[in-house]
Amino acid sequence: MQEKPTNPIGVFDSGIGGLTVVRALMERLPFENIVYFGDTARVPYGVKSVETIAHYARQITEFLLQQQVKLLIIACNTMAAVAYQVVDDLSAVKVLDVIDAGAREAAAGTRVKSVAVIGTPATINSNAYARAIHRYDPEIRIFSQACALFVPLVEEGWLDHTVTRLTAEEYLKPVLCHSIDTLVLGCTHYPLLKPLLQEVAGPDIRLVDSAEAMAEQTAAVLQERDLENREGAVPEYRFYVTDVPLRFQSIGERFLGRSLSNVRVVQW
Numbered sequence: 001m002q003e004k005p006t007n008p009i010g011v012f013d014s015g016i017g018g019l020t021v022v023r024a025l026m027e028r029l030p031f032e033n034i035v036y037f038g039d040t041a042r043v044p045y046g047v048k049s050v051e052t053i054a055h056y057a058r059q060i061t062e063f064l065l066q067q068q069v070k071l072l073i074i075a076c077n078t079m080a081a082v083a084y085q086v087v088d089d090l091s092a093v094k095v096l097d098v099i100d101a102g103a104r105e106a107a108a109g110t111r112v113k114s115v116a117v118i119g120t121p122a123t124i125n126s127n128a129y130a131r132a133i134h135r136y137d138p139e140i141r142i143f144s145q146a147c148a149l150f151v152p153l154v155e156e157g158w159l160d161h162t163v164t165r166l167t168a169e170e171y172l173k174p175v176l177c178h179s180i181d182t183l184v185l186g187c188t189h190y191p192l193l194k195p196l197l198q199e200v201a202g203p204d205i206r207l208v209d210s211a212e213a214m215a216e217q218t219a220a221v222l223q224e225r226d227l228e229n230r231e232g233a234v235p236e237y238r239f240y241v242t243d244v245p246l247r248f249q250s251i252g253e254r255f256l257g258r259s260l261s262n263v264r265v266v267q268w
Helices: 019-028 050-066 077-090 098-109 121-126 128-136 150-155 162-176 190-201 210-224 248-256
Strands: 009-013 034-038 071-074 094-097 114-119 141-146 182-185 206-209 237-241 263-265
Touching (some): 009 050, 019 190, 034 050, 050 077, 071 210, 098 182, 098 210, 114 121, 114 162, 121 128, 121 141, 128 141, 150 190, 162 190, 182 190, 190 210
Parallel strands (some): 034 237, 114 182, 182 206
16 A cells, blocks of 8 residues: 555544544644544443454454555554554554553653553553553653543543542552652543643653654654655544444544544444
8 A cells, every 4th residue: 555645644542532642643743634533332442352452453443544544543542552463463554552652752751760650440450551661661660550530530521620639639649659750641531631630740740641742753753754744735634433422522522622523423
């Protein structure tokens, strides 16, 4: 398959969380066409078996490759943790994932070689971030914390609610007692909580937003492969989902930071 600079970037996620990655890409690469796939009918992935997640990842990869994408981004931490190899083996184009992007930035940024990672129970239990960070620097100490309640709180829109603040204080307490200087937001929902998490963590701790890290890595890869879209035309954004839940529009627009249009439903 010939990769052309005008071809879109393919981004996929188990639901709508990956829209924070799309938002970061829109801001960092304003001329790039983007195709997004959210498997909204089968979310959440975190409670499913590795075999099932691999099967879903294979289906979505094949669909996006048919859209003539020039690059694939796994925006779902759970999929990146358990099915990266499946996607990479299937793909004719370069595959990037949020875990590697966040890990790379964390390893490069920590001065005291002490990093905390927060994520969903599935992502934390997979140990994927620890493995990825250690690929860049095996000496870094890693403290992980599963934060199961953050995703529903974000989807409820409680971004600066007292309940969310108290929850964040409880979740971060076990990692903040260590002398960390870097906190990785290991879930695509968490960038929406960044201001609150920064307040709870304090000014001395640097937050690694895996969506922003992903956008930076994407820009570097496109430049390196001479695949930047230099046409300067208004970009085309297409959104594919497997179901349109009642609140999809409102939650999606909160994640994207702009109106969400051109949504199409894919029936498997």
